[in-house]
Amino acid sequence: xxxxxxxxxRFILFVFVQALIFNQLEIGWGxxxxxxxxxxxxxxxxxxxxxxxxxxxxxxxxxxSISNTYGLHASSAVMVAYLRPYIFKMFEPRDGYEAGPxxxxxxxxxxxxxxxxxxxxxxxxxxxxLVEIFKFNEVLYILQKTLLSVPASFVLCMLIQMVFIKKNxxx
Amino acid sequence: xxxxxxxxxxxxxFMAFVILQAVALYLYVxxxxxxxxxxxxxxxxxxxxxxxxxxxxxxxxxxxRTNSILQKKIIxxxxxxxxxxxxxxxxxxxxxxxxxxxxxxxxxxxxxxxxFDKRNNFFTLDVGRAxxxxxxxxxxxxxxxxxxxxxxxxxYCVVKSVLTENINIDVMVENNGAFGLLKWTSQHxxxxxxxxxxxxxxxxxxxxxxxxxxxxxxPKGIPVGKIAKIKSVEGxxxxxxEILFAEDFxxxxxxxxxxxxxxxxxxxxxxxIPEDKEE
Numbered sequence: 391x392x393x394x395x396x397x398x399x400r401f402i403l404f405v406f407v408q409a410l411i412f413n414q415l416e417i418g419w420g421x422x423x424x425x426x427x428x429x430x431x432x433x434x435x436x437x438x439x440x441x442x443x444x445x446x447x448x449x450x451x452x453x454x455s456i457s458n459t460y461g462l463h464a465s466s467a468v469m470v471a472y473l474r475p476y477i478f479k480m481f482e483p484r485d486g487y488e489a490g491p492x493x494x495x496x497x498x499x500x501x502x503x504x505x506x507x508x509x510x511x512x513x514x515x516x517x518x519x520l521v522e523i524f525k526f527n528e529v530l531y532i533l534q535k536t537l538l539s540v541p542a543s544f545v546l547c548m549l550i551q552m553v554f555i556k557k558n559x560x561x
Numbered sequence: 562x563x564x565x566x567x568x569x570x571x572x573x574x575f576m577a578f579v580i581l582q583a584v585a586l587y588l589y590v591x592x593x594x595x596x597x598x599x600x601x602x603x604x605x606x607x608x609x610x611x612x613x614x615x616x617x618x619x620x621x622x623x624x625x626r627t628n629s630i631l632q633k634k635i636i637x638x639x640x641x642x643x644x645x646x647x648x649x650x651x652x653x654x655x656x657x658x659x660x661x662x663x664x665x666x667x668x669x670x671x672x673x674x675x676x677f678d679k680r681n682n683f684f685t686l687d688v689g690r691a692x693x694x695x696x697x698x699x700x701x702x703x704x705x706x707x708x709x710x711x712x713x714x715x716x717y718c719v720v721k722s723v724l725t726e727n728i729n730i731d732v733m734v735e736n737n738g739a740f741g742l743l744k745w746t747s748q749h750x751x752x753x754x755x756x757x758x759x760x761x762x763x764x765x766x767x768x769x770x771x772x773x774x775x776x777x778x779x780p781k782g783i784p785v786g787k788i789a790k791i792k793s794v795e796g797x798x799x800x801x802x803e804i805l806f807a808e809d810f811x812x813x814x815x816x817x818x819x820x821x822x823x824x825x826x827x828x829x830x831x832x833x834i835p836e837d838k839e840e
Contacts (some may be wrong), residue, residue: 410611412614412618413676414619416676416677416678416811418676418678422678439574440574440577443577443581444581445579446760447584447585450585451585454574454588455608456608456611456612456674457674457687458674458683458719459589459679460588460589460592460674461584461585461586461587461589461590461592462589462774463588464581464585464588465583465585465589468578468581468582469582472574472575472578475712495720521589521746522679522680535688546816
């Protein structure tokens with residue numbers, strides 16, 4: 391499939407699944423599932439960083455407009471998009487990234503996935519809860535929410551990559 | 562000048578990041594205080610319709626609960642019908658009553674989107690300007706107070722719920738009339754706080770808290786909850802009171818919007834009070 395169309399379909403799916411399913415699930419202890427960063431991770435790695443930020447901003451705003459958070463998701467998504475190239479560079483394999491396959495569970499080794507996606511999810515969640523709560527006397531609550539939500543989101547992201555993303559598909 | 566251009570070139574990615582971040586945070590902060598645009602909220606036509614479709618599916622999950630609530634309400638109302646009273650004194654009353662004039666009207670609505678674990682929680686209802694909803698109308702359910710209409714579109718409205726940091730509804734303790742402002746500390750969807758009750762008032766645990774009806778948004782006596790914990794604030798002669806909300810906002814489905822027919826009159830009268838001059 392043409393990459394632009396494929397990513398557009400993914401964009402719409404991620405917005406709907408996040409806003410209509412995962413933002414409605416409320417299971418207590420401050421756990422919140424956020425899977426849309428996965429969309430940003432799966433954009434082509436050599437894509438222009440301006441474009442990535444713009445797409446992430448739109449993604450965030452669409453989710454915000456359905457769930458009445460109005461800018462929160464957008465802010466965190468832009469944060470992930472901005473830091474993505476640096477983190478990709480930090481964990482670059484010895485002979486660089488291949489130009490062909492997507493950087494998902496099937497094509498990268500597990501250690502890379504844990505470090506890159508885990509780290510970006512951590513940053514995303516921490517920023518999200520920081521902006522949402524924004525009180526220094528509730529630092530522990532922010533940390534609690536982050537520490538509980540990151541594993542939950544990470545496991546979900548892994549499952550999505552295992553089940554729905556096809557192996558070795560060329561972009 | 563060349564240095565400046567070189568500087569911008571070097572940091573252009575960062576600049577773009579800062580700009581987008583600033584836009585997002587500006588939207589977030591502004592939305593809380595006063596809504597300027599409504600295009601990006603769940604009151605707009607597109608997202609309103611999406612949420613309505615979602616609600617068509619999920620409302621079935623709560624059907625049995627909603628049914629039993631309605632049944633209870635019907636029984637309650639049936640008790641008050643003239644047929645269920647024994648007439649002691651026949652043909653003495655006339656129904657044409659000038660002592661009582663209708664002040665509040667109620668518009669039924671369904672909650673089509675809601676949250677309860679965010680810092681500020683908003684509910685979307687399926688009524689809007691076409692049904693006569695305006696800003697700052699009160700919203701309540703069978704069990705208690707829900708919130709205040711924050712803004713409206715043609716067919717939807719967004720309600721700033723009680724689970725918002727500065728909701729400031731004036732409430733009072735039912736048995737002794739001590740009044741204060743309702744707040745929410747954003748920890749748990751079932752517990753709120755009342756501030757401003759002075760600690761020489763005697764307040765009993767588990768006494769009922771109702772609305773005071775001061776601002777003309779809510780009529781007097783709509784239940785809010787029960788007092789669950791009383792502490793004294795350090796260094797101030799005030800109680801810090803925690804209340805258990807009567808309504809469980811995690812399951813809320815059908816609500817009523819309050820239309821105060823005398824609101825304009827009250828506002829006009831109160832605008833005559835001279836404002837305090839700040840020094």
